[in-house]
Amino acid sequence: MSGGRVKLSTGTLYGALRRLLDEAWIERVEEDESPRDRRPYRLTSRGRRNLRLEVQRLKHLTKLAALRIARKDA
């Protein structure tokens, strides 16, 4: 996804997943055929809303950065 730039350890990854589960941003998908060591997760409605807000925030930041660069170039 990041083209190899971001490399997460499993300890970091599952720490983040645990926090997201605690805050109900994601939930486990209960599937009968999925093995115990392969449990899928999905975004909850709250997680989706927060993701949308985060995307908006990042868009705002990149817009500001682009404006600043344009101003410097001008």
Next chain:
Amino acid sequence: MTCFYRCLLYLYPPLYRREYAAEMISVFRDAQADVWFGSFRERLSFRTRETLGLLAGAAQEHLRILCGNSPIISFTRLDMRPEFRFPRSTVVLMSVVFAGVVFAMKEASAIQAKYGSASDSMWHTFPGFAGLTFGFTFATVAIVWAILFALGRTGVHRLANIDPGTKHE
């Protein structure tokens, strides 16, 4: 390495281990298979990253159990939100305060040595000395802060830039 990884997982709280250990081992095996035919450097980097990740993760989980879900110990949250980072000027101001405290302690030691035998007389000069030290430190901090504020380096302006619309639940 998988055996070592399993051993490290015992550093986690039992409840966490029961919940996530099987998944973590499975994901670790997949990641290990990906770097298996990589260079020595890649494999070493992978092993170091996994070991440090587990040590840090286990420490955080124990800390969470001890302190609860306090935002004070939520390091990642603070790191991710730049408006909560301490500005560099904080270090300067804290150093000035620290220097003031050290100066006050030194002066107090000198006074104690001077009036050591007649400790009653020491207390006559103490309030004035304490007030003077406090006033001096306060004035120094206020001047330094005013200079930093004029230079826009206090970090106060960041508070005005916080967008309440991006607050997450």
